[in-house]
Amino acid sequence: MYEGAIQDLIDELGRLPGIGPKSAQRIAFHIIQSERVDVTRLVDVLRTVKERVKFCTECGNITEEELCRICKDPRRDGTLICVVEESKDVMSIEKTREFRGKYHVLGGAISPIDGIGPEQLRIRELMVRLANPDIAEIIIATDPNLEGEATASYLIRQIRPMGIKVSRLASGLPVGGDLEYADEVTLGRAFEGRRTVE
Amino acid sequence: MAVYRDQAVVLRTQKLGEADRIITLLTREHGRIKAVAKGVRRTKSRWGARLEPTSHVDLQLYSGKSLDTVTQAVSIENFGDRLSENYQHWTVANAILESAERFTQNEHEPALQQYLLITGALKALTYESYDPSLILDAYLLRSLSVAGYAPSLSNCSVCDAPGPHKFFSLVGGGSVCNTCKPSAAPTPAPESLELMSALLSGDWAAASNSELRNRREASGLIAAYLQWHLERGLRSLPLVERM
Numbered sequence: 001m002y003e004g005a006i007q008d009l010i011d012e013l014g015r016l017p018g019i020g021p022k023s024a025q026r027i028a029f030h031i032i033q034s035e036r037v038d039v040t041r042l043v044d045v046l047r048t049v050k051e052r053v054k055f056c057t058e059c060g061n062i063t064e065e066e067l068c069r070i071c072k073d074p075r076r077d078g079t080l081i082c083v084v085e086e087s088k089d090v091m092s093i094e095k096t097r098e099f100r101g102k103y104h105v106l107g108g109a110i111s112p113i114d115g116i117g118p119e120q121l122r123i124r125e126l127m128v129r130l131a132n133p134d135i136a137e138i139i140i141a142t143d144p145n146l147e148g149e150a151t152a153s154y155l156i157r158q159i160r161p162m163g164i165k166v167s168r169l170a171s172g173l174p175v176g177g178d179l180e181y182a183d184e185v186t187l188g189r190a191f192e193g194r195r196t197v198e
Numbered sequence: 199m200a201v202y203r204d205q206a207v208v209l210r211t212q213k214l215g216e217a218d219r220i221i222t223l224l225t226r227e228h229g230r231i232k233a234v235a236k237g238v239r240r241t242k243s244r245w246g247a248r249l250e251p252t253s254h255v256d257l258q259l260y261s262g263k264s265l266d267t268v269t270q271a272v273s274i275e276n277f278g279d280r281l282s283e284n285y286q287h288w289t290v291a292n293a294i295l296e297s298a299e300r301f302t303q304n305e306h307e308p309a310l311q312q313y314l315l316i317t318g319a320l321k322a323l324t325y326e327s328y329d330p331s332l333i334l335d336a337y338l339l340r341s342l343s344v345a346g347y348a349p350s351l352s353n354c355s356v357c358d359a360p361g362p363h364k365f366f367s368l369v370g371g372g373s374v375c376n377t378c379k380p381s382a383a384p385t386p387a388p389e390s391l392e393l394m395s396a397l398l399s400g401d402w403a404a405a406s407n408s409e410l411r412n413r414r415e416a417s418g419l420i421a422a423y424l425q426w427h428l429e430r431g432l433r434s435l436p437l438v439e440r441m
Contacts, residue, residue, distance in 0.1 A: 113296045113433065114433065145250055146247075146251055146252065149278075150282040153283055153284060153285045183248050186246045
């Protein structure tokens, strides 16, 4: 055990995800040995993030203003909404440059075992957005695990009566993988979603 | 025993570090265990969908100090793919998984009966053998029974006077007679107690013919009885969609 401020710093760092006691100690000593200006910059950035960053009132993505960059952009197609679990997923899809519509961030997936039901997610806000008659298609891009699938099933059940086209991201074999290691569910879905070669 | 093999149902998964998960398993021979599945969250993971909640798998594990590590996994039956397509079934499956975890409190303590119960319940739920709500209630009652908390549904649970009796006591352990009843004991319909009896003994013909109001009453009694014995309720139970 160290004394006072050093131990406090190690304890605080140790609470961050993926940081164990050894890593916390290493980072703490790095900070102690760093230049004052570097540490001040880090402190400022941390404070600014907490003060400025909030959630977009429209889609729930992280932003520094009322509306996020994507929701404000008039070139984005407002008739398409891609539903994702986290803000991180928005970034992943943006990197593909395939999607030119807007997003809706749910803030997680339905997981009754963890006490998370539809009420705890931004599903009601999504339904309010869907009341807009211009919306032509909802693309459900929740994670391809069981919680994501169950969330998708719930959303499909809620949206279908509204007469809006609903699609789900395709799932199948990863590029660069080996067929022999594919599990039954993935391989089964890859067969289900196979395409005709022209 | 460095490397061992067992069959298991995946009860719960938690994220660990960058791409790993801690998998809670209910195994046939080793009871409930926690194991690390390395790299399972990567898209190119060799585990794929095998280690998702509700998966029934044949595993090879390497025992470690606090957590074991999954080294190989082969699907026996993949319930999750079908269960997650139906939201109601998914909520029921979650309640089953959570109660299995709660009923097996000590890790590495063999719980063969619990294992057989959960595989049976998930199979019945996946293949829609009976009404999902009835499957859940039957599973909960039988889990209570395996744990030694089977409610008495005919004789008085306090003095053993032959029943049926009018009153039901959570504290007493089931039906109670007029003299043994605590104050403010509920008085369920006799048909609801008969339904509970049928679910406990596996008389599905009688259970499937029961009326909706009796099913609702029995579900309420079972949930309250379960909460009394587990000390705190299941988080997933209020989120279960009942018809």
